[in-house]
Amino acid sequence: MVDERTLDLINADIDGELKPEESQELDAILEASADARAMRSELLRLSNLLDNQPAVNPPADLAQHILQQIKLPETAGSFSLSGLFSSFQPATAGLAFAAGLLATVSFYELTPDNSPGFDTAGMVGTMVANPENRGADVADSLSFSEPGVAGTVSLQTGKDVFALEFNLESTETVEIEVAFAEAGLGFGGIAHAVIDNEAADESYEISGGTLRVVNQGRQSFTVFLLNASRNDGGSREINIEVSSAGARVTAGVLRG
């Protein structure tokens, strides 16, 4: 028979929560009592059995389900592209295209920031291109075709957001500069549709109201620009310059 005090000491010992003076007390009891030793042995075996049970893996998609259900607060100065697109009102032919964009970029929570060196690495996503709607509701566009590089840049405009869609094909590294700050626009993000993912070099950098894109291969991506002063009714001018292999391919202004 093991008394209550001894049981408490044995349990605390098993849990590593025995005080030094209690440890001495338990040692003395164990030395004197075979019952106490047997009890300690049994409880220790049970404890080890429980401790050594392997953790059970949760379902593989559990984290994804959790993440999908949680909405984080939006703080002042931050915005959601999905929110912006809810008020994006392109013409009829552009609706499907906008919906496609919305579906693919809605998980981005972006923060407008024109500060130098703003890291856009986390603001580049993948979308599914919708060729049937390409060109719909285009306010302005720019096309170019030079040896080694060809493409179009088209501008779609909305009340809250402008979308610059780039379709490029190049054998050399292409550098694109998009200057939008003077037009009163802010950077919103990039949705990247990889048509032929053979790009050897790709980067996005924003600094001082200018987005600089470097890439290569056949690609399509959309740059979202925020129309912060949408109520003034004036048109916006976005300067675009495309270079390849160190030489300017084209430069132009898109208006919307």
Place this chain on the structure above:
Amino acid sequence: MNSNNRDQALIERCQRGDRKALEELVGHYQKPVFNAAYRILGNPDDAADATQVVFMKAFEHLGQYDPKYKFFSWIYRIAVNEAINQLKRGRNQQPLDDTEVAGTRGPDASVEAGDLSREIQEGLMQLTEDYRTVVVLRHFSECSYRQISDILQIPEKTVKSRLYSARQIMKDTLQARGVH
């Protein structure tokens, strides 16, 4: 950075709307929360449901989280409460087969190694919720007496009392089933 500082930093980022931080926090805690829920509920599907609810509640009430307490304790408290609430709602009251209740298997019967986990889980389910919870937190979540006390908001003395009694019952139950 220790885990508490890491959690605090992630929570602050979550409160600013940073979903990467949310992914990290969920990544850190989904498995331990799921396992605690599973051991209390005894059913992986219910544990998955409970885990989702736990995170939903935690982030829904993130504004109420007091940073002077550990996030670990806070989310485990939500997990334990949610699991017990599920039990009380009767979603997990699955009657055990007659052949599996304690004592019907002879003490000499051997238990296949693959059945050991099931036997242990069934042994756990024989405990009352209060007892089961402390055993789960101590042995499956590796909490100290102090941490269990914080999570369950009960005195350490009560933690010890419940844990020691629970072990005695489990020991007897498993011995009767030829496991221990």
